[in-house]
Amino acid sequence: MxxxxxxxxxxxxxxxxxxxxxxxxxxxxxxxxxxxxxxxxxxxxxxxxxxxxxxxxxxxxxxxxxxxxxxxVAYSPHHHITCRECGQTECVPCNHILKTIKGFSDIEHQFILTGLCQKCHH
Amino acid sequence: MxxxxxxxxxxxxxxxxxxxxxxxxxxxxxxxxxxxxxxxxxxxxxxxxxxxxxxxxxxxxxxxxxxxxxxxVAYSPHHHITCRECGQTECVPCNHILKTIKGFSDIEHQFILTGLCQKCHH
DNA sequence: GTCTTATTGCGAACAATTTGCAATAATGCT
DNA sequence: AGCATTATTGCAAATTGTTCGCAATAAGAC
CATH class of the missing domain: 1.10.10.10 (Winged helix-like DNA-binding domain superfamily/Winged helix DNA-binding domain)
Incomplete structure (x- = not known):
């Protein structure tokens, strides 16, 4: 650094x-x-x-x-899933979902997941 | 409506x-x-x-x-890819990437893609 | 058409982020 | 180590995006 x-x-x-x-x-x-x-x-x-x-x-x-x-800080490529209720966040490893999409170069992506964790799912 | x-x-x-x-x-x-x-x-x-x-x-x-x-307005499930340079946006159809992720229910996702379109890629 | 009340427009209030600027401190040099 | 240079900070003020309170307005039901 x-x-x-x-x-x-x-x-x-x-x-x-x-x-x-x-x-x-x-x-x-x-x-x-x-x-x-x-x-x-x-x-x-x-x-x-x-x-x-x-x-x-x-x-x-x-x-x-x-x-x-x-x-x-990204230690390895991954995405996050966040509980919409309590905000708890976990990492979801990413297996190079994207290589190329026709017509665009230099692609960056964000795969944002939210849901309800077991504690909050009633 | x-x-x-x-x-x-x-x-x-x-x-x-x-x-x-x-x-x-x-x-x-x-x-x-x-x-x-x-x-x-x-x-x-x-x-x-x-x-x-x-x-x-x-x-x-x-x-x-x-x-x-x-x-x-979503006419059908899809995601967007946006050019970071000019803002042009296109739709990327989504084929039900996610069904369930262990431990979370009621999942919603956003798959956000940005890149450079051909016009802006120099 | 009239009545009820959901909805609007307006201005003020907020929250998150950015900016200007003089004071401070990290680095390169001796 | 000490000094000069200038990137960087802290502070306060400014901006931006969004929300709220409230009296005035207009949808929908009769």
Whole structure:
């Protein structure tokens, strides 16, 4: 990570280290605000700036879970399924569903699943 | 549509007719604001209220394309692929990819694809 | 046509995210 | 190590997208 930043003339700062540390520790998709509350020592604006940077560098991925935008570090290609009731999220491994779709290149995809987990299914 | 509304004690009003007409004519995912600009005779708040209602009734679907939330009328189950450069959107038919995922019920999914169309791929 | 009440338009309120700018701190150089 | 350069931060203000309260309006039933 330090290398990657420095190659682009960027600096490895405390906020950047803390945001990455948080995402790696939690190993779950988090909103910018959640990350901010977890750190409580870095300004919210900086959390947003850091997340944008990380996404641009491909260090972090961003997706929408219902209403909110969540960010996460991808250890391996996978998708998430979220309980619409309690928000609990699990990973669903992805087996290279897509190779090419005619007429488009450089494809990115988000496969977002929501449902009710056993606890919430009444 | 009139039937469906009346069964629930709801009325078929001008805003509702216009929002649905717009979505049906455009046959593409649109943001609330786009719909609002296309109509220009209905208040933005009413467009939002109408879209929420339609989603609740299952007449309209909602998904996130990158930063924005878009709504569309589903003529048949399908997904969308959007060019990240120019925003052009096409439909990708869906062949019931998911039946059940262990531990979750009542599953809903969004398969969001973005890429570069031929015009934008340089 | 009249009555009832669901619905609208308007403006204000919110929440999430972004931006401007002076102060701060990471890196490169000596 | 100390200093200079400039990327980055924190703070506050601004923006954007969406929602809400409420009096005025208009669908639908009789």
């Amino acid at each position: 330090r290398k990657l930043l420095q190659k682009a003339g960027l600096r490895l700062t405390l906020p950047r280290r803390l945001v990455m540390k948080t995402l790696e520790e939690m190993r779950a998709p988090m909103t910018a605000q959640e990350i901010y509350h977890h750190i409580s020592q870095v300004d919210l604006a900086s959390v947003y700036r850091t997340l944008h940077l990380f996404c641009r560098l491909g260090l972090v991925y961003k997706e929408s879970h219902g209403e909110e935008t969540r960010f996460y | 009139r039937k469906l509304l009346q069964k629930a004690g709801l009325r078929l009003t001008l805003p509702r007719r216009l929002v649905m007409k717009t979505l049906e004519e455009m046959r593409a995912p649109m943001t609330a604001q786009e719909i609002y600009h296309h109509i220009s005779q209905v208040d933005l708040a009413s467009v939002y209220r109408t879209l929420h209602l339609f989603c609740r009734l299952g007449l309209v679907y909602k998904e996130s394309h990158g930063e924005e939330t878009r709504f569309y």
